[in-house]
Amino acid sequence: MNQGLFISVEGPEGAGKTTIISLLAEKLGSEGIPVMATREPGGIDIAEQIREVILNRANTAMDPRTEALLYAAARRQHLIEKVKPALDEGKIILCDRFIDSSLAYQGYARGLGVDEVFTINQFAIEEMMPQLTFYFDLEPGIGLERISRHNGREVNRLDLEKIEFHQKVREGYLLLAERFPERIMKIDASRPIDEVFEKAENRIRELLVKKP
Numbered sequence: 001m002n003q004g005l006f007i008s009v010e011g012p013e014g015a016g017k018t019t020i021i022s023l024l025a026e027k028l029g030s031e032g033i034p035v036m037a038t039r040e041p042g043g044i045d046i047a048e049q050i051r052e053v054i055l056n057r058a059n060t061a062m063d064p065r066t067e068a069l070l071y072a073a074a075r076r077q078h079l080i081e082k083v084k085p086a087l088d089e090g091k092i093i094l095c096d097r098f099i100d101s102s103l104a105y106q107g108y109a110r111g112l113g114v115d116e117v118f119t120i121n122q123f124a125i126e127e128m129m130p131q132l133t134f135y136f137d138l139e140p141g142i143g144l145e146r147i148s149r150h151n152g153r154e155v156n157r158l159d160l161e162k163i164e165f166h167q168k169v170r171e172g173y174l175l176l177a178e179r180f181p182e183r184i185m186k187i188d189a190s191r192p193i194d195e196v197f198e199k200a201e202n203r204i205r206e207l208l209v210k211k212p
Contacts, residue, residue, distance in 0.1 A: 004087035005207060008098035011136030012169055013159055014143030015189040016196065021094045023197050024204065028092060036086045039096035041074035044081045050074040055156035068106040068117050075099070076124040084128065092204070098130055100176055100184070105158070108172025109165055132207060134200055135177050136189035140166035
């Protein structure tokens with residue numbers, strides 16, 4: 001059986017990650033392509049419980065290192081329990097956030113250090129990295145405005161951060177895109193959703209053609 005394809009989708013709050021993942025999963029699945037959409041932190045029971053702790057708006061006293069370690073713990077469980085088995089079955093994994101979120105949010109924006117947070121996560125993920133990462137780039141103010149208009153979306157602890165924090169997150173993502181250009185594809189998330197979807201879909205199909 002062919003090995004699957006691990007794709008992560010990154011970006012700031014309100015960038016449209018969840019919407020695009022849903023559209024991609026629906027389109028690929030309709031063609032009989034085995035695909036699984038999931039999210040971080042979460043995706044499985046233990047990681048969802050950790051998610052509740054991390055994103056709970058009452059937990060404003062959480063230390064940045066605690067936050068980074070909790071994300072890594074949730075990532076490990078999700079990877080071993082859900083992602084790796086699906087890859088072994090030959091599925092395309094569309095994961096809403098992965099290691100780059102920790103590098104941008106905790107490593108860069110929280111000031112813990114990108115390399116330091118990467119080291120923590122190496123223990124969690126071992127050598128398993130996405131073959132492709134979409135980074136949906138968006139001005140923080142636009143993303144937060146989208147969130148405020150979306151009544152059905154959860155408002156979590158990170159949404160309550162000041163605009164300066166979200167600007168730092170974006171800076172972190174842009175640095176990561178420069179550092180890992182062979183893996184990270186930057187897409188302008190301010191463009192119409194069908195245009196963002198088309199760029200992501202085309203890149204996935206390019207990889208599927210090359211896939212053994």
